[in-house]
Amino acid sequence: MNSSVTATSEPTLTDKFQRGNVLASSCPSRGVLQDVTSRWGVLALFALLQGTHRFSELRKSITGVSEKMLSQTLQALEADGFVLRTAHPVIPPHVEYSLTASGREVAKRVEELVNWIEVNINPILSARDEYTSLKSG
Amino acid sequence: MNSSVTATSEPTLTDKFQRGNVLASSCPSRGVLQDVTSRWGVLALFALLQGTHRFSELRKSITGVSEKMLSQTLQALEADGFVLRTAHPVIPPHVEYSLTASGREVAKRVEELVNWIEVNINPILSARDEYTSLKSG
DNA sequence: CGCCTATACTTACTAAAAGAAAGTACATGC
DNA sequence: GCATGTACTTTCTTTTAGTAAGTATAGGCG
Numbered sequence: 001m002n003s004s005v006t007a008t009s010e011p012t013l014t015d016k017f018q019r020g021n022v023l024a025s026s027c028p029s030r031g032v033l034q035d036v037t038s039r040w041g042v043l044a045l046f047a048l049l050q051g052t053h054r055f056s057e058l059r060k061s062i063t064g065v066s067e068k069m070l071s072q073t074l075q076a077l078e079a080d081g082f083v084l085r086t087a088h089p090v091i092p093p094h095v096e097y098s099l100t101a102s103g104r105e106v107a108k109r110v111e112e113l114v115n116w117i118e119v120n121i122n123p124i125l126s127a128r129d130e131y132t133s134l135k136s137g
Numbered sequence: 138m139n140s141s142v143t144a145t146s147e148p149t150l151t152d153k154f155q156r157g158n159v160l161a162s163s164c165p166s167r168g169v170l171q172d173v174t175s176r177w178g179v180l181a182l183f184a185l186l187q188g189t190h191r192f193s194e195l196r197k198s199i200t201g202v203s204e205k206m207l208s209q210t211l212q213a214l215e216a217d218g219f220v221l222r223t224a225h226p227v228i229p230p231h232v233e234y235s236l237t238a239s240g241r242e243v244a245k246r247v248e249e250l251v252n253w254i255e256v257n258i259n260p261i262l263s264a265r266d267e268y269t270s271l272k273s274g
Numbered sequence: 275c276g277c278c279t280a281t282a283c284t285t286a287c288t289a290a291a292a293g294a295a296a297g298t299a300c301a302t303g304c
Numbered sequence: 305g306c307a308t309g310t311a312c313t314t315t316c317t318t319t320t321a322g323t324a325a326g327t328a329t330a331g332g333c334g
Contacts, residue, residue: 021255022180022183022251022254022255023180023183023184023198024200025200025201028258028262029251029254029255029258032254032258032261033179033250033251033254034176036250036254037174037175037179037250038174039171039292042170042174043159043160046159046160047160054310054311055311055312056309056310056311059311061160062160063160063161063162063163064162066292066293066294066295067311067312067313068292068293068294068312068313068314069292069293071311071312071313072292078268079264079265079269080264080265081260081261081263081264081265081268087311090301090310091299091300091301091302091309091310092299092300092301092302092308092309092310092311093299093300093309093311093312094310094311095310095311095312102260102261102264105253105257106250106253106254109246109249109250109253110250112246112249113170113173113174113243113246113247113250114159114166114170116242116243117159117166117169117173118158118159120239120242121165121166121169123218123239124169124217124218124239125165125169126218127216127217127218127239128216128217128218131215131216131218132216176321191281191282192281192282192283193280193281193282196282203321203322203323203324204284205283205284205285205322205323206321206322208282208283208284209321224282227281227330228280228281228328228329228330228331229279229280229281229282229328229329229330229331230280230281230282230283230328230329231281231282232281232282
């Protein structure tokens with residue numbers, strides 16, 4: 001089919017083998033993918049592309065996230081090596097979060113997805129309206 | 138940094154305004170983003186990039202998905218205009234799912250994210266191991 | 275005729291995850 | 305010595321996901 005789809009220059013596994021490693025439930029990529037594409041994971045990565053932020057700053061900018069979920073989300077991203085957590089040993093605590101090199105790579109791809117959706121939000125919402133009126137009307 | 142990352146030529150909203158429309162909980166992009174980045178939404182879009190598939194084929198290829206969740210996921214993607222559902226009026230039922238034009242656009246971006254993770258899965262898993270051994274050991 | 279099969283769902287119930295709210299730790303200022 | 309600020313954690317409730325069984329129905333077979 002179309003081989004000019006990916007913008008990256010690295011050969012992808014899906015090109016080399018049959019595509020669909022992730023489609024197998026045993027594939028460890030699935031777990032990572034879920035950390036990255038989780039409700040708040042996407043937004044945290046997106047927010048951190050702007051630079052380093054404190055916990056409370058992230059919580060303010062990512063509207064609607066609870067402290068518990070933000071904490072949980074950041075820990076998962078930190079475990080995967082996407083986010084760097086820097087705690088300054090002062091009281092009250094001062095903790096800073098930033099992206100690692102690999103974190104920036106994933107975040108850039110997340111950003112492209114998010115940007116595409118934002119740019120195309122109007123036709124998408126129209127499609128939604130049409131769909132729901134077809135189903136209920 | 139690397140400015141050749143984005144494949145699109147359109148100006149993005151995050152470039153034009155301050156970035157972070159999605160970061161506001163009121164932004165409708167969030168809902169769409171959740172459909173696209175949901176656990177099975179990502180995989181359905183990825184799977185459909187290969188072409189048209191029947192419901193049962195998707196269920197087989199996306200290992201682990203239940204009929205209920207696949208149905209729900211496909212309906213959400215259909216509502217957003219990313220997936221086209223074609224039902225042939227025969228018995229037993231024959232339904233085909235394919236990507237729409239906009240569906241291919243989102244799916245391509247999802248694919249890039251998925252591919253990046255698959256290519257880089259080993260260092261990520263190493264980071265995870267190191268993290269968990271730091272925390273528990 | 276009556277039963278079985280195949281496919282794409284939906285429905286009822288249970289397990290897991292998310293969300294809300296309160297609690298914890300502790301140096302500093304008043 | 306009491307309130308404040310920050311980054312969490314814990315408990316409890318609500319929402320969502322997952323499992324398993326049910327539904328519809330044309331055609332094939334004995």
